[in-house]
Amino acid sequence: MRQLHERVIKSMCTRPRLMSGRRGFSLIEVLIAVVVLALGLLGVGAVFPVVIRSQRQSQDVIMGKVASRAATAYILGRKDLVASLRELAYDSMDNNKPEDPPVYEASPWHTWKSSGGTLDPATGLIELPNPDPDFSTTKIYIPVADRLFPSADTENLDPQYVWDIALRRKKEGGAQVVVFTRRIDSQIAIRDDITLSDALLRRFSGEERLPVAVGTGDDSGIPSNTGRGAYSFIRRVEMVNWGGDLTDGERDRSLIMVGATTDETDASTRFAVYRRAEIVGQRLVDNLGNTYTVTGTITAQASADDGGKATWIQVDPPISYKLIRQQLDGAKIELLMTPQVPAAVSVIDIE
Secondary structure (H helix, E strand, C coil), X not given: CHHHHHHHHHHHHHHXXXXXXXXXXXXXXXXHHHHHHHHHHHHHHHXXXXXXXXXXXXXXXXXXXXXXXXXXXXXXXXXXXHHHHHHHHHHCCCCCCCCCCCCCCCCCCECCCCCCCEECCCCCCEEECCCCHHHCCCCEEECHHHHEECCCCCCCCCCCEEEEEEEEECCCCCEEEEEEEEECCCCCCCCCCCCHHHHHCCCCCCCCCCCCEECCCCCCCCXXXXXXXXXXXXXXEEEEEEECCCCCCCCEEEEEEEECCCCCCCHHHXXXXXXHHCCCCXXXXXXXXXXEEEEEEEEEEEECCCCCEEEEEEEECCCCHHHHHHHHXXXXXXXXXXXXXXXXXXXXXXX
């Protein structure tokens, strides 16, 4: 018992010395820990934009296709519009006789920079001729309100997409319409007491906005992303070459080069349009109705007209042999695109 008592007293006497031997973190250690934590948070922060962009792209894949199907149903559901589009496709080649088809299967696209139907750059209203001779003075319209998805009348839900069209006459008869569905400009700023639909449908003076807009003054086609400027119409570029630089003797059908466009004449404007065609994810539609997705670019060996390096655009799927044969036969291969990368593209045959 006495020995146990002495052991307890000895333990109590030595505990302060043990406690006094402990020490806290030094300032250097704290600073190192803070730096490591900050680097970790920066790494996590860099992931958020990627996640948001991925979610946006996933939404576009699903909702863009839904909006595109809604546009197709709208077009085919309007008999007056179908008849007008078919007539305009024939008239755009200055010949509306069914027995006199285009020279090439790769017939030229009609966009609103061409003759015939018009697209108002201030409002986005599409105006088409009426094929009915009894109502030739009455125009057929496709207003912006009809091209929004979801509809502007949908309660508690703003429109997210807008669609636009171009068309061409098919050699074998009938017409082909391409529908580009784009996300509405993301930086549209409006008053708190009105909705996005109010601005897009121009219900309040001073708050008018366009669903998709480009800068005004230079016609370069650079998106403003604010709904201010001119309406962003479909652009045409020409495929002037394909195959890439022949370093190994093989031509790669996934590589194309775009050049002169029939929509712009100014060199700097054409250059800006070319740059929009090179964006990864961009969608290009040839004048056989084939759709391609841009997957990357490769700098070409040859110099471009502007003094810089020309660019090969890598597309998926590769261009078809039929398209190549059309070009070799003398057809001008036109590629349609929109300044804003579309969420979906669909092609409709009107027989």
